[in-house]
Amino acid sequence: MTKKNLFTLVLCLFCLGTTTHAQHIPTLEEAVYGGLIKTEGGSNVSWMKDGERYSKIEKNAEGAYEVTAYKAKDNSKEVLIPANMLLNPQTGKPISVRNFIFSEDNSKVLIYTNTRRVWRYDTRGDYWVLNLKNGKLQQLGKSLPEATLMFAKFSPDASRVAYVSRNNIYVESLVDGKINQLTQDGNNEIVNGTFDWVYEEEFNCRDGFRWSPDGQYIAYWQSDTQGTGWFDIINNVDSIYPKIQRFPYPKAGTANSAVKVGYVSADGGNTTWLALPGDARNHYIPRMEFIPGCNELFIQQMNRAQNTNKVWIAKIGENTPVNIFTDQDAAWLETNDNVRWLKGNKYFTWESERDGWRHLYRVSRDGKEIKPITQGAFDYIQEVGADMDKGFVYFIASPDNFTQRYLYQARLFGNGEVKRLSPVDQSGQHRYIMSPSGKWAVHTFSNSETPPVIDMVSFPAHKSVRLITDNAKAKEQYKALGLQPKEFVKTRSGELELDAWMIKPVNFDPSKKYPVIIDVYGEPANATVQDVWSGGSLWHQYLANLGYIIVSIENRGANAPRGREWRKCIYGEVGTFASEDQARGIQDLARQYSFIDTTRIGITGWSGGGSQTLNSMFRYPDVFHTGIAIAFVADQRLYDTIYQERYMNTPQNNPEGYRKGSPISYAAGLKGNLLLIHGTGDDNVHYQNCEMLVNELVRHGKIFSQISYPMRSHGIYEGEGTSLHLRKTMADYWLKNLPAGGK
Incomplete structure (x- = not known):
C-alpha cells in the first residue's frame, strides 16, 4: 500500500465518528499549500509623509501595475504613478516593482527591481529613479554589475542617491549621472x-x-x-x-x-x-x-x-x-528601536525593564533625568506610533491575557497612566499600521477562530471610519470545515502557571485516551501560544484528525509579556527550564484531562524548538516517547556569538551552562523514537549540528531515523515538492511510531 493510500485509509476510518454535520478535514496537500480558506485585503500599507494617505502597488484595468494612493478619511483614490511611467526606456517593457520610496518632497521615486536574495532577504538588485514632474526614468549604477545595488536612498534634497555595491558606498548625481565612489577598501x-x-x-x-x-x-x-x-x-x-x-x-x-x-x-x-x-x-x-x-x-x-x-x-x-x-x-538587554526625540531634541524615549517590567521611559538628553511614560504590572510590548501634536504615544500591551494583544495610549509627558483603546468586544490580537501623524491607522483584528478583520480607525478616539475587509467569506470557509477550535487552557510546572492550547480531532470522544503531539519552540526569540489567526492552523488540524491531540505549552523564557523574571530566569541555562516545563506541563494536563494518554506523548519543533525537542526526549525519556527535531542546535557552542552569548554568556565563562543546555550532552538518555531532519545548506543552524549529534547517538548505540534535505536552508522550503515531502515524512513517522486514535 502506498503512503498516500495509507493516509487516506487512516483518515477515512478515523472520521467514521458520531458527528452530525458535514466536515471537510484538510488533506495533506491542502494543509501544506492552502486554498481552503482565502483571506483578502492585506493590511501592509505604506503611509505617505503627509500622514493622510497611504500608497499601494495595484493592477489597473489592463492588468498593468501602477502606484496608487488612498486618503484615510474617505478612501478616495489617486494614481500617483500610472503604468505607462513604469516602462523600461530601452525595452519598452514594464518594470517589475519590488518596492518604491518617495523623496522627501515627493518629486521623485526610487523603484527597486530585479532583486536577489542575500541570506534572508532580497536586498540586492537594480534601482531606477522616476522624476514625477517630467516622467523621466533613469537607471542608477549603470556602470556597475547588474543587480548589485543595495539600500539606495535619496539625499534630503533629492539631488543625489547613495547606495552600496560589492561592499562599497557610492553617491550618484541625478543631474549629470556622475558616480562618486566614497569607499575603496570594500572586498570579501x-x-x-x-x-x-x-x-x-x-x-x-x-x-x-x-x-x-x-x-x-x-x-x-x-x-x-x-x-x-x-x-x-x-x-x-x-x-x-x-x-x-x-x-x-x-x-x-x-x-x-x-x-x-x-x-x-x-x-x-x-x-x-x-x-x-x-x-x-x-x-x-x-x-x-x-x-x-x-x-x-x-x-x-x-x-x-x-x-x-x-x-x-x-x-x-x-x-x-x-x-x-x-x-x-544582570542578564541581557535588547536593542532600543523606535527611539523618539521630544521637545526639540531635549528628551528621547527608551525601553527598559529596570522595574521588573518592560516600560517606556523619557530620558533627558544629558541622561540625568529618566521618567516613566508607562508604568504598572504589565509589559510594554512595542510602539505603534505617536501623535506629537497631542502628546500621545500608542503601544501594544496585554496585562490580563498573555496570549492576546491590545492597543494602549499614554502621554509622553504624563504620570505613567495608560488607557486601553482596542475594542472590548474584540478578544484576541490587534495590529496597527499607524500614520506618521498618529491620526490614522490600518487596524487588523483576529483571533484563532477569526480571520483578519481590517478597518481604518481615527485617533485619539479609536473610531472605526471604514471597513476595509471583514473576511466574512473566509470565516464561513473556516466554519464550514467543521473542525475543532483551538482551546486555550492553563497548565502548571510546579507552582508556575503556564499558558497552553490544544486541538482535538473532529470526532473526539472524551471517554477515550488519545496520543498527544506537542509543538514546541521555547526559546527567547518567539512564543507559540498566541490567540491570533494562523490560517486556521490547517497543518495542526490535519495531524489532529489523523487521531492526535495537538498541544503547545509556553515555557519559561519564551517571549511572552509576563515580566522580566519570566523571560530572564533562564539566563545561563537556556534549554534546561524549557524541557522541564514541557515535561511537567504535559503531565499536569494529563492530570486535568483524563483523555490524554501518557503512554503516547510526542514532541516536535523547529530550530530552537528542535533543540527543545531533543532536550525533552533525552532528559525526560519516560515522558516523551516519540520526537521529530528539525533544524536544531545540538551543541550551543555551534551557534553564533550574538544570539547564544546574549542568553548564555560565552562557553569560556559558562562551560557548565553550555553543557547542561546542549542536547548532545544527554544523547545517551534516548529511549523512544527519534527522527532528525536538517537541510545541508542551512547557513543559520548548520548541518554540522546534525552530524555531531548523529555521531554521539551512534557512539551510545542509539537507534534513530534521519532525513537530510540537500542544499535546503533553515526553512527547508527550496526546491519543487520540498515542503510537501517534509510534511509527508513527518505524518508518516507519527503514524508509524506514535499509534493514532482514541483507545
Missing part, C-alpha cells in the same frame, strides 16, 4: 555600508549607512571579518563536483568581526572614524541614527555580554563621542 572581508551574517540575523541589521540631515555627510558601519571563523557549506547537487560556499560566521566564544562607525563627506574624501572605546571585536554597535534636524549621531554600543548598552552622541566634525546614558541588566 571588508564590508562597508552593510553587515556580515551575524549582524543581519541577530540585530536585524542590513542597511548600513545614513545620510546626514543636511545632505553633506554619510555615516556608515564597517565590518572587518578578517580573523572571524569562516564556515563552509558543501553543495553536492548543482554540479558533478562539489562547490564550496564560504562566509564568516562567528560561533559562540570565537572572534567576532571588528565593527566600527564613521562618517565621510558625500563628495568624497577620508573617513573620520569615531573613537568609541573598547575592543571592536568584543563590543557591538547595533544602532546608529542621526538625531532629527542636526548633524549629530545617536549611537548604541553594547558590550559583548550584551548586558550593558552605552548611548553616545557624536557630532560631525568631531571624532570623540560623549556617553550620555548607560542602561544595564
Whole structure:
C-alpha cells in the first residue's frame, strides 16, 4: 500500500465518528499549500509623509501595475504613478516593482527591481529613479554589475542617491549621472555600508549607512571579518563536483568581526572614524541614527555580554563621542528601536525593564533625568506610533491575557497612566499600521477562530471610519470545515502557571485516551501560544484528525509579556527550564484531562524548538516517547556569538551552562523514537549540528531515523515538492511510531 493510500485509509476510518454535520478535514496537500480558506485585503500599507494617505502597488484595468494612493478619511483614490511611467526606456517593457520610496518632497521615486536574495532577504538588485514632474526614468549604477545595488536612498534634497555595491558606498548625481565612489577598501572581508551574517540575523541589521540631515555627510558601519571563523557549506547537487560556499560566521566564544562607525563627506574624501572605546571585536554597535534636524549621531554600543548598552552622541566634525546614558541588566538587554526625540531634541524615549517590567521611559538628553511614560504590572510590548501634536504615544500591551494583544495610549509627558483603546468586544490580537501623524491607522483584528478583520480607525478616539475587509467569506470557509477550535487552557510546572492550547480531532470522544503531539519552540526569540489567526492552523488540524491531540505549552523564557523574571530566569541555562516545563506541563494536563494518554506523548519543533525537542526526549525519556527535531542546535557552542552569548554568556565563562543546555550532552538518555531532519545548506543552524549529534547517538548505540534535505536552508522550503515531502515524512513517522486514535 502506498503512503498516500495509507493516509487516506487512516483518515477515512478515523472520521467514521458520531458527528452530525458535514466536515471537510484538510488533506495533506491542502494543509501544506492552502486554498481552503482565502483571506483578502492585506493590511501592509505604506503611509505617505503627509500622514493622510497611504500608497499601494495595484493592477489597473489592463492588468498593468501602477502606484496608487488612498486618503484615510474617505478612501478616495489617486494614481500617483500610472503604468505607462513604469516602462523600461530601452525595452519598452514594464518594470517589475519590488518596492518604491518617495523623496522627501515627493518629486521623485526610487523603484527597486530585479532583486536577489542575500541570506534572508532580497536586498540586492537594480534601482531606477522616476522624476514625477517630467516622467523621466533613469537607471542608477549603470556602470556597475547588474543587480548589485543595495539600500539606495535619496539625499534630503533629492539631488543625489547613495547606495552600496560589492561592499562599497557610492553617491550618484541625478543631474549629470556622475558616480562618486566614497569607499575603496570594500572586498570579501571588508564590508562597508552593510553587515556580515551575524549582524543581519541577530540585530536585524542590513542597511548600513545614513545620510546626514543636511545632505553633506554619510555615516556608515564597517565590518572587518578578517580573523572571524569562516564556515563552509558543501553543495553536492548543482554540479558533478562539489562547490564550496564560504562566509564568516562567528560561533559562540570565537572572534567576532571588528565593527566600527564613521562618517565621510558625500563628495568624497577620508573617513573620520569615531573613537568609541573598547575592543571592536568584543563590543557591538547595533544602532546608529542621526538625531532629527542636526548633524549629530545617536549611537548604541553594547558590550559583548550584551548586558550593558552605552548611548553616545557624536557630532560631525568631531571624532570623540560623549556617553550620555548607560542602561544595564544582570542578564541581557535588547536593542532600543523606535527611539523618539521630544521637545526639540531635549528628551528621547527608551525601553527598559529596570522595574521588573518592560516600560517606556523619557530620558533627558544629558541622561540625568529618566521618567516613566508607562508604568504598572504589565509589559510594554512595542510602539505603534505617536501623535506629537497631542502628546500621545500608542503601544501594544496585554496585562490580563498573555496570549492576546491590545492597543494602549499614554502621554509622553504624563504620570505613567495608560488607557486601553482596542475594542472590548474584540478578544484576541490587534495590529496597527499607524500614520506618521498618529491620526490614522490600518487596524487588523483576529483571533484563532477569526480571520483578519481590517478597518481604518481615527485617533485619539479609536473610531472605526471604514471597513476595509471583514473576511466574512473566509470565516464561513473556516466554519464550514467543521473542525475543532483551538482551546486555550492553563497548565502548571510546579507552582508556575503556564499558558497552553490544544486541538482535538473532529470526532473526539472524551471517554477515550488519545496520543498527544506537542509543538514546541521555547526559546527567547518567539512564543507559540498566541490567540491570533494562523490560517486556521490547517497543518495542526490535519495531524489532529489523523487521531492526535495537538498541544503547545509556553515555557519559561519564551517571549511572552509576563515580566522580566519570566523571560530572564533562564539566563545561563537556556534549554534546561524549557524541557522541564514541557515535561511537567504535559503531565499536569494529563492530570486535568483524563483523555490524554501518557503512554503516547510526542514532541516536535523547529530550530530552537528542535533543540527543545531533543532536550525533552533525552532528559525526560519516560515522558516523551516519540520526537521529530528539525533544524536544531545540538551543541550551543555551534551557534553564533550574538544570539547564544546574549542568553548564555560565552562557553569560556559558562562551560557548565553550555553543557547542561546542549542536547548532545544527554544523547545517551534516548529511549523512544527519534527522527532528525536538517537541510545541508542551512547557513543559520548548520548541518554540522546534525552530524555531531548523529555521531554521539551512534557512539551510545542509539537507534534513530534521519532525513537530510540537500542544499535546503533553515526553512527547508527550496526546491519543487520540498515542503510537501517534509510534511509527508513527518505524518508518516507519527503514524508509524506514535499509534493514532482514541483507545
